[in-house]
Each structure stands twice: as structure tokens, then as C-alpha cells.
Amino acid sequence: MAATGGVYSALRARLAAGVGGFLRAPGKTTLPNVPRRTAVTTNTGAIYPKPEKVSFGLIRIFTVVIPFLYVGTLISKNFAALLEEHDIFVPEDDDDDD
Numbered sequence: 814m815a816a817t818g819g820v821y822s823a824l825r826a827r828l829a830a831g832v833g834g835f836l837r838a839p840g841k842t843t844l845p846n847v848p849r850r851t852a853v854t855t856n857t858g859a860i861y862p863k864p865e866k867v868s869f870g871l872i873r874i875f876t877v878v879i880p881f882l883y884v885g886t887l888i889s890k891n892f893a894a895l896l897e898e899h900d901i902f903v904p905e906d907d908d909d910d911d
Contacts, residue, residue: 854860896902 851860893902
């Protein structure tokens with residue numbers, strides 16, 4: 814029983830060190846290196862200009878909206894055909910001309 818407790822605590826310490834648990838120095842993060850601005854003003858007090866915003870407009874419409882609408886219509890068309898094939902939902906032909 815005592816031998817398994819020692820192995821367990823050693824394993825827990827290794828996992829904590831690998832994951833960054835209690836053996837990690839406080840304040841350090843392991844985030845990916847993403848470019849970001851941490852200051853708003855320069856050393857002299859001048860305010861940095863706003864970052865440029867890139868608007869994709871029509872490119873976004875053509876690359877996102879249209880393909881997903883097309884895929885959605887294909888899925889719905891195939892599902893409607895499957896329902897009709899298995900006689901789950903078949904529209905009735907009511908010819909009431911009266």
C-alpha cells in the first residue's frame with residue numbers, strides 16, 4: 814500500500830510539471846505566440862493609430878454563404894427523396910376541382 818502511494822505521488826508530480834501545475838512559475842503562460850499589441854500609447858504619450866481593418870465583403874459571401882447554402886439544399890433534397898422512397902412522407906394528390 815505504501816509503495817503504490819509513492820508511485821502515485823511521483824506520477825502526480827510528473828504530470829503536474831508537464832502540464833504546468835504547481836511546479837510552474839506563477840505568471841507565466843503557455844499561449845501560442847500570437848502577435849498582439851499590449852500598449853495603447855508610446856513612451857512619449859502619443860496614442861497609437863487604430864489597426865487597419867480588413868473587410869472581405871463579397872469574398873466572404875462567395876466563400877462562406879453560397880457554398881453552405883448549396884450544401885444545405887443538397888442535404889434537404891436527398892433527405893426529402895429518402896423520405897418519399899420509404900413512404901414516410903408522400904404528398905397526397907388531391908384533385909379537388911369543385
